[in-house]
Amino acid sequence: MKLLHYTYRKLSLLLFLLMAAWGVLFYYAIIDEVMDETDDTLENYSEILINNALMDPSVLETEGSLMSFYKFRPISEKEAEDFDDEYYDSTVYIESEDEYEPVRVFKTVFRMPDGQFYELEMMISILERDDMVEAILWYLGALFLLFLICTSIGTRLILQSVFRPLQRLLNWLQQIQPGRELPALDNPTKIREFQQLGEAAVDMGNRSYKAYEEQKQFIENASHELQTPLAIVRGKVELLAENESMTEEQLKELDEIYATLGRAVRLNKSLLLLSRIENGQYTETEDVSVDEVLDELLPDLMDIYEGKKIHLERAKGEEPFVIRCNHALAQIMVSNLVKNSLLHNREGGELHIVTTASSLIIKNSGEHPLDGEKLFRRFYRGIDGKKDSTGLGLAIARSIALSASLSLTYKWQEGMHLFLLVKEPQKKS
Missing domain, CATH: 1.10.287 (Helix Hairpins)
Structure with missing residues (x-):
């Protein structure tokens, strides 16, 4: 993942979390403010009703409308002493609508001049409050989404500008090749x-x-x-x-x-x-057919080791195995692999060479498996190591393979040493 994308994702996630937290806090702050305003309205209206009742006792026999319903209920002195004002949410059944509607309820107690205590229960419909909260949420959500999109786009543009010198530096580093003078670095930046x-x-x-x-x-x-x-x-x-x-x-x-x-x-x-x-001194590369290299080398190599009476089996794929490599190095790599299989083969043994469009397989007879980790090290010799061997043939073959983006591996299979040369998969940037 690119540094720009990684930073952008982290900042976007942080921004989203901050905005979500702010939205939740804002929502509850609005709800609390609306609730306080509703309670203040109930309290003010109840004071008006109580004052009217004190001046005109006939008010005690009335009830309010649906939007501001109220009623008076006489209570005993003991009930009045134990009573505390309270606010709570409830529902009221509306016959005309045949459904329950939400209301905010306020209860308080007062005393008439004749000494009788009354409980005042007052209700206000909160349908308008719910509609207002819903509208606020819609606007808040739209604002949140718009702000998030704008800040995300702005953040991305800013990050692209900030990291542009780093990208130029990376492009410059990719131009560096072993054995060649450094290209000029043109990377103006104020950072x-x-x-x-x-x-x-x-x-x-x-x-x-x-x-x-x-x-x-x-x-x-x-x-x-x-x-x-x-x-x-x-x-x-x-x-x-x-x-x-x-x-x-x-x-x-x-x-x-x-x-x-x-x-x-x-x-x-x-x-x-x-x-x-x-050291990468062989910089000239070309498309080399491994099949053609084998056709050139095998006759001479088989003549050299003719005394061992090794049986050769050669199989070719429908398409030749073509690699991008220095031609001389390709010959050395293939020659070393075949020589190794001939030199360390037993008399009258088998040598199987198979090429496909993407691989070269060389198998030779053997007595026992070799250490695959040490096999490609310098100066490594197996149990049957030959005195004439320098111990560098496979190390050279592995180095050439790596320089040509090839993978050279070994394994023991059905009583035979197997060397597999394949193209490495392209790395995604």
Whole structure:
């Protein structure tokens, strides 16, 4: 989820909760105010009725209309002493409407000049009050919705403007490629934090580019400096081997030294290749058909390991397996996988190679499963590790696969080692 959308959702949720809380408080405040106003009306009207009754006792025999109904009831002195004024909501049956209507009731007690106590019960219809509250709620809801929409749109526009420098910085970071100078960062902003972030990103990018160049130069120099003495030593070993005075035992020792030097040369080249791959120095890519690469490599590789009498089964899909990769690296990756399956296969074993439009499957006979977590590490050798192996073939294949957005995995299936190379799914932004 984008930072803009995340922030917008959080602010919208907070705004909604605040507005909802304000709406509830406003509603109850309005209800309380209307109730107080109704009670004040009842109290004022009751005072008028009591004053009229004190001046004209005949009022005690009257009753009010529907909208302001009242009645008097004589009570004893004891009832009057225990009586407290009260307000409450009730309902009254209306014959003409054949239904009950809500009313607000007020009861109080007063004393006539002759000493008789009377209870005054007074009612006011609250239909108008309910209508008013309903109208207030409708207007309040409409106002709430309009305010929420306006503030949400305004908040989104403001956030887009605020985060625009961050988006420009992210776009600039995505343009950075290993081994290439940093592009110019054009990101004017008045926000101090974004200014500092941009300066830090440029500084880190420059340091990363400098470190990359230094590491690249060091690796190439180290590899070159190692290759020269190794080549000299191998040449001298060859000269010694041509010396007729050498005994058979000495020649055997020289042969082992020569083989060890050969492994050192291959190891040096493999480490240099692995470092270049991981540093992203192979930037030129193209569409490479894995099927065509296999067609080129398999005849030569099968000839090399002809003595093991390995049975090859090859199956192709309706469409070729095409990957986006540096062509030379694609050849190395496929070659390493096939070589590994041939080198660590048993005599008379099976080698199955299957290609589809989206995958490459290589299976070879084996005696026992391997550790899938350690298998692709540098210098890892299984139980049947060969002396001629550098232990870097699968590590190089995995690095090439990762650089080409491919997934290379291993598993043990039905007595065979299985290597699966597939395209990784595209990540959604």
